[in-house]
Structures are given as structure tokens and as C-alpha cells.
Amino acid sequence: MIGIWFKLFYRNSIKNWMSTLVNIGGLSLGLLCLLIGLSYYDSEVAYDAWNPHKDHIYKVGHRFSDGQVFDDSTQPEAAKCKELIPEITDALSMPSWYMEDLLQVGERSFFSKKILYAQPNFFEFFPHPIRKGNKDELFATKNSIVIAEEVSEHLFQKSNPIGKALRIGKDTYVVSGVFKQQKASTTLPQVVIWDSVNKNQANNWGAYSQYTYYKIADDAVIANVEEKILQVFIDEYYQKEATQEGISLDAYLERSGSVPFLEKLADYRLHGKGDLGPLEGKGNYLFLMLSISLALLILLISTINFINLSFANGVKRSKEVGVKKVLGLAKKWFYLQYSGEIALQIGIAVVVAFGTAEFVLPLFNDYFGLNVSVITGMLFVKIVGIALLISLLVGILFSGFLGRMETLTALKGKLGSPKSIMVFRNTMLAVQLFFAGFFLIGALIVKSQVNFMNTKELGFSGEGVVVVPMAKGENRWQRYQLAKAEFEKKPYVISVSSSLETPGKDEDNSNNVEYRDALVDCKMNTVDYGHFKMLDIQFVKGNSFSSNTPALTAESIIMNETAISKLGIQAPIGKTVTVFGKQFTIKGVVKDYHFEGFEREIRPVFYLHYSGIDWLKYNLNAVHFKLDLTKVPLALDEITKFWQEELEPGYPFEYRFVDQQFKKTFETYKRQQLFFSVLTIIIISVSLLGLLALSSLVIQQRLKEVAIKKTLGASVRELMADLLLNFVKVVLISTAVLIPVSYWGLNQWLDNFAYRISMPIWPYMLSPLVLLCLVIMVVGFKAYRATKVDLISHLKFE
Template structure:
């Protein structure tokens, strides 16, 4: 909002819209021939009716699109927020090490046991591939001439259990087995599928990762879980102890603590105090909750949801104002007809329905036109998501029903007033 160009642009847009919306009818009216104008009423000419109805139809098409689009965006965002991610990041508090740690794995091992003693801390672990973070390592994984690309995350022995990730087959890493810090790994389901193996074949085969010169053996397969965003599919991943390679131990950049739920604020304060006094005095305390970090991946779509809601309200208001203005004009022109029909015994209900029928047809046509347009555009939007809802029918039906109700409500107010006209006033001219 501090950019002055925004205000210049906004003022320019206002002036441009004002000039164009005044210029179009002015040019149109200026082209009338005097004789033709004096002979008849332009408002009742076929060209005038088509122009008015066309503009109203366009407004209602746009309104219908925003109603449908807003409901679909809302459904997709709710689906993503409620989807099972395959892990639990609740009450997981991550503290990042400073960049100046010369041997971060030793630092982690030193403070791990001490931080377990802090009141309110339930468990402690480390994992390189953190949900919602963008610090990921990728490499090729080779087996007998076939190669796939996979993420790899070093971790502590208990990290996958710490995050409540489910074991599909095999076993977890065991600190009592020396091989689990040398070349034993766990992989996710996507890793096995990418190689085209069965679970049994995965345990028998060894592969060579691009980041090391020794073969690695799979000892466990975990269920797929999403650490990036629901917009993208789960990628193949391998997990191994941070001491398994000579360089991965330098990627130990955080410590994660599972907090007890009874006093989270107090526990965080105690962690911060301990950290600044005993671990990294003089350095900023860089921390966050893992589930909140992952929730940031939804922010873009939550903003789109809010934007659709705001635009929906604005566009609908403009369309209803246009509808009210047009219905007022056309009903005003039919007051003599209303007076004559009422004199002949027509009921108020019959007159109201007769006056609103034309607008209900316009609304119906507008929604029917908008449905295929909305379906195509929203389906293209949903294609960006690896995990998406099926295209719902409800938004299309609701758009039709809602616009028909609003059209009837807006027009019937003016139509009902028209049934209360002074009959003598309009019949004395006939």
C-alpha cells in the first residue's frame, strides 16, 4: 500500500471505466434519427431490448461463475485441510541450529538428553525432511540399470515413530544394530512402486544411491506421507540414520521436541530459556510448530478462497443492482398494461409472476451458459492438485437455485408495487 503507483493505477481505472460507461450510451443515442425517435419509443425497440437483456445476461453469467467457483475452491481447501497426511505434526516443536555449528550431530546428541528433562517435553528426535520445510535432498537411486529420482532424509532412530508414521512392512531402525548406522534404510511405498517391486522383492534387492558409493539395504517400508504440499504427489523417499554417511551428519540442522498438551506455552518458554542460556547464547531463537509450518502451504489457496468470496459478493451486488434498475424501467413501461389487466380481474399473484417471468428466463439462460464455462475453468484449476476433489454437482445446482430466488425476490418487489398502482391515473388516458 506504500507504492504510489497503486493509487495512480486505481484512479486511472476509475476514470477509464467512467468515461467508457458514459461514452457507449452517449454515442448510441447520438446516432438516432430525429424522425424515428419522435415516431416511437427507443426503449421498446428490438435493438434496445436485446442490448439491455444481453448486458444483464452477461452480469448473471459472471455472477454464476463466481458462485460456482467460490464453492469449488472452498470444497478443495477444506478437503486439503482435512486430509490425512500420513503423519501427526501436532505439538511437534522444532528448534533450528545456528549456521555456525561446526559439528552439529555432536551438538544434537549432547543436548538431546538434557532437553528431555525439561518439564513438559515428552520426546525428542531429529529429521532432515520436515513437513512444510523446503530443505530437501534429492538424488538418483540405481538398481541393475534402472534409476529413479528420490528424496533422502537423514534422521534419528525414532524419528518416524516420533511423527506417528505407519510402518507397512519390515522393521524400524534399531540403535542396537550396528548395520542400521551403516547401510540399512527405510523407504516409502512410492519408492517401491517406482522400481516396480513387490514388498518382498524390495527386502531382497540392494540399490546404490547417488550420494554414496556403497549399496543400501531396505529393512522397512513405511506408508506414504506428504511433507511438501497436497498440490504435489508423494515422491519416493528413503530414510537412514544421520551417521550412515560421512557428510549427512553435517545436515543435522534441528532438534524436534514433542510437547505435552497441558502447558504448551510454559514449556516453550522453558525450552527457549534453556536454549539461550546453555545451547546458543547470543543467537536468535529460531523455532516453529511443524503443523503450523505445513499449514502455510494452504495459505495461497485460502487467499484464493477469500478472494472468490469477496468478488462473488461484489459481482452479485452489481448484477442485482442492474437487475433492479432494468426491472424498474421495464415494469414502469408496463404500468398501463398492469392497470388494464387488474381492471379485467387479474389477481396480484398472476400479475407479479407475469412481470417477473421474463427475468427468470434470462437468469435460467445465463446460468445454463455459465455451467460449461465454469466447469472447464474450475476443472483446469483442480488439475494443479495431485490430491483433489471430484467435480461436485452441488455448486452448479445451488448457483441456479440461488440466482433464480434472488432474481424473483428483486423483481417481485417492484412488480408487487406495480400491482398497487392508481387505476384511474393510468386508465383515464385510454
């Protein structure tokens, strides 16, 4: 009997090959999307899931009255809060960035971009497994260093590194441990070094440069702990500052203070409130939820299509059903056969989905910069479980649908549907068309916003400007002078300069600027001569720093229009402001230009020359070259050769163009544009398949009606109009809901940008027209074929 079932399934599949292909292909697509979405979800929630203390460790952040949210904290905060707040059982402080440098052992070297200076209890908070060394004595001395397995294998190969020397620049360390990087983690260094407390920062409660983590007791109320941390700041810093300035504590808090808040380590990757996020970067929770929601949506639409196509094919198999009923086939075998056919198709779809994922997932990872893997035991169980539920649901519906056929009607090869079923199908079609229209409008709006960002006047020009980072740590200022002297005389180099930050590369440096009673937190940029001319940044008042007046330059400051406005300075040239406790004279005001992309409004910015304060030269991190556009390859070859042979031998050489660097600030939205476009194509295609299925079923059921009307003299146009009318009504109803909902939703998305397009109207007019045309094309094709019905074959039993 089972063999006969397989033969019937095979013959029907071949006979209705297109429906079978659409059934399996559509469901495979839905399962594939869900598979990738769930894989992405699993990879994100895995961050620090391995950490046994993840639910007891909290990172502190700070929210300021001007809307800024710092992930950073101050250096004295950790020790003082641990001392004064009993709920805090331990505290860890470390810089809010990785260092990078060359590690050397004899002739072997390893350049690491993940060197972390941390307190000795780092591995108590992030317990990456210690493979070699005594975990209780990892930082017995201040020259101890703990390295990851990959670093150990590269530098020491197969020998035991414990107790051996390792050089970083001029410093020598002794390897005290080797650890395995436990992935995924929000803090994943390659090298951990004891971070000695900076004496200059030990009592500086205003310098936010550390990441601070607390272990908090199980019975603690987090809101109470946050209040106590704020009170520590008030007692240790805010009250003293307010008294010195002669203002009330509330006024000081409103102007300069911050409100501390705690974020659980287990949630930090996806739900971090700060601008920077953890050392390993923030997860995109919105995109994650969108991916999963859309995957479920596509799977739902695919399942609906699967049901509709199965029902449509069931109509064609009604005679087979009638014969089986006449022959007295037991109900359980009847239901088992047709449910089994559904399960077999879904099983094939699961195999196709997993097989396709192996090819699609690497592309997904590369495009979105992720590291998602598919083949995990639980994920396999989830997908198979979902497939079984779909199989059970569709199998029961399909076999029940066939089982309820009246024998005489089935033998005639005719089938009617209750009105309630038609209402349900029309509703599902309206839902499909709604989402298809939403994504079509969304794709057009996203494309318009991305085009706007691509073409908007930025206020600077990075064309031909190359930034070359300095990888070697010591003597950067001296080596910068060497590079400058070497290349300023080259004909293919127009100019050489440097700055702490360049457009598109935000180092998140800021400081308070005071003018009379006003105080504003401003982005800080340290620059050398020629920086503004190199980037074609315009001055609205005053002028730039001049190498002809070095003494005056050291006492001068340049600000942007926003900073001048927020400080309320009238006629700014020659006025003095206070930064770092030193007074500077405003020499120039530059026109506002975009620095960080379009998500945030242009911030207030001030510029100092490297000579303005002694320690600013230590911040120099890159050399900038403006190149002759006709000789860029030659220039890059010469710069590379000089860097590798003269300036930083043994260190990696990298460079980036400023204009390309800035474009990366909205790279995410370009990806979203493609993402929206692909999903639009998928959802419209799947919806059209659903439309094809529904129109096939409805028109199949109305062939007798068509035959009668045709016999009575109805024209082809009248018959087609009658068959199309119901579907056109569904499109109109869907559009009535689509336009207001999509307008609201896409306005919310555009509100993520400080600089955005005005909402265009044309996508809301075009999308319904496109959907209507597609519906008319698909249904019209089926309707036209129905008008060619053989009258005798549909009227001979009447």
C-alpha cells in the same frame, strides 16, 4: 446556467438518492478492484525492470524425463558453456539458496537471512547501485564482503565501513562495498561474499545446486543456444556415463538426463517453469491474471449498471427533458449538461476509489503476502484515463438517449424502448447472472476441496511436534547433542530427534537410487533415531533405525512405498540399493504419507541416518521436540531460555509446529477460497443492482400496460407472473450456458491437485436455484409494487 445545472443535479440526486448512491458506489467498487489489480500487476512486472541487461540475461533450467523441472544447474556448467558457446558472452553461478548467519562488528550484530555466495561478477548481472567503495574492485580479495545499506547502517551506523572488518562465525571479512538494494529484484541479497569453487563439485555434472545466468548476444537464436548447452552436457558428462553403464546415449538421456532450457530474466518472476523459482520467490501469474480479469469484469458490470440506472432515472426526468425541448435549449448545451452530470458522478467515484484503496490495500498485502503500492503517476493516469473513457461512453449514451425522446412523449412522462435495446439489456443481464453463478459454484467447489485437504488422512501426526531451527552455522551436530541430552530428561518433553526435512518444509533434496538396472530420482531425508515414532509414521515392512545397533544403522536405508514400487523391488527387506556410490541395505518400508501438500503426487523417498555418510551431519538444521500437550507453554519457555542463554546466544530464536507448518502448504488455496467467496458476494451484489436497475426501467415502461390489464380484471398473481416471465427466461438461458462452462473450468482448477475431490453435482443444482430465487425476490418486489399502480394517473391521457 452552470449554477442551475448543479442545482438540478443536486435536487435529482437527493430525490433519487438510492440510485445515485448505487451509481457512485458501484462504479467506485469497480474502479477500486481495477486499481488494486493494476497495482498488483505493476508490482510484479517491476521485478528486474530496472536492470539494463534484463533482456540479455537468461537463467538456465533443466527438464527431466520424469516430469521434474529443476531451476538449479550444476557447478561446472557455467564456465564450460561460456568457454564453448560463442553466443554466451558471460556467465554467473551462485548457490540456489540464501545462507543465514550472524554478522558482528565489535559489540554490534545483525542476523541476516539473505547472505549470498556468488562469483565476483555478480554486480555485472544484478547491478544494484554501489554507494560506497570502488565498484571495479569489490572482490579484489577472497575475504572481501559487500553489504547492503541497511546492514551498514546497523553495524557501522554513520561511519564509513570500507576497509573495516566484519565477522561471520569464525571467519573475518573486509568490507569492500556498500550497495543499495534495487527493488524489486528476483535476487535481492543483504550480503554478497565471493563464492570459492568447491573442489569436490568442480567437475560434478550430476549435482544440481547452482543458479546459473548467462548473458547472451543480441543476435543469438535462443533455441540454438539451448541445443548447444545440451551438447556440452553430452560431451562432458552424458556420453561418458552412458558408455560406463553400457547403454546407448538415448537410453541414458531417457533414464537420467535432462534437457536444458533458457528463461529470460525479464520474465523469470512470473513465467519461471521450475518448481522453486528465483531466490525472492515466484510470482503467481495465474492469480495475477485472474485478479485483473475479475477487476475488469466487476468494472464492466458496474458500468452496465451505471448505464441502466441512469436510463431508469432518465425515464423519471422525461418531463424535465420535454420542457427543455419546448423552450428550445440548444443541443450542445443539452448534451453538455447531461454528459456533465455523468462525468461528475464518475469523478466522485474515482476519488472514492483512490481514498478507499489507501485502507484496503494494506489488508490485501497482508493477506496475500504482497508489497503492492497504489500511488504512482502512471497508475493514476491509467485509472483517470479509464474513468474518462467510461464517462465519455456513458455520457454520450445517456444524453443521446434523452435527446432522442419525442417532445410530446417526454411531456407525458412516458418512454418506450426499441426492441434492440431490450435485447442488449437482457444480454447484459444474462452475462451478469452467468458470472454470478460461476463464482457461486466456484466458491462451493473451492470450499469442498479445501475441506477435503483439511480432513484428509495425511499419514503422519504433527500434533505437539515443534521444530526449532539452528541459526548458528558451526558445530551444529555437537550442539544438537547438547540439546538432546538436556531435554530428553525433561518430563514435559516426550522425545527429541531431528531430520533434514519435515512435512510442509521442502528443502528440495534428492538423489538417484539404483537397484539392479533401475534408477529413480528420490527425495532424500536424513533422520535421527526416533524420527518416525515422533511423527507416528507407520511401517508396512521392517522397522526403524535403532540406537542399539549403530554399525548396522550406518549401513541401512529406509524407503517409502512409492520408492519401492518405482524401483520394482520384490520382498525389499534385506535387499541392497546404491546411493552416493555406496550400498545400503533396506531395513524398513514406511507407508506413503503427504510431505509437500496435495498439488503433487507423493514422491519416492529414502531415509538415511546421519551416520550413514560422514558429511550428512553437516546438513543438520533443526531440532525436533515432541511435547506433552498439557505442558506446551512451559516447554516452549524452557526451550527458548536454553536456546538464548546456552545454545545460541545472540542469535534469533524461532520455532514452528509441524501440523501448522503442513497446513501452510495449502494456505494459498484457503486464500483462494476466501477470494472466491468475496468476489461471489461482490459480483452477485453488483448483478442484483443491475437486475434492480433493469427491472425498474422495464416495469416503469410497462405501467400503462399493467393499468390496462388491471382495469380488465387481471389478478395480482397474473400481473406479477407476466412481469417476471422475461426475467425467468434470462435466468434459464444463463444457466444453460453456465453449467457446462463452469464444469469444464472448475475441473481444470481441480486438476492442479494430485489429490482432489470428485466433482460434486449439488453446486450445479444449487446455484441456478439461488439465482432464480434472488431474481424472483428482486423483480418480484418491483412487480408487486407495480400491481398497486394508480390507474387514473396512467390512463387519463388515453
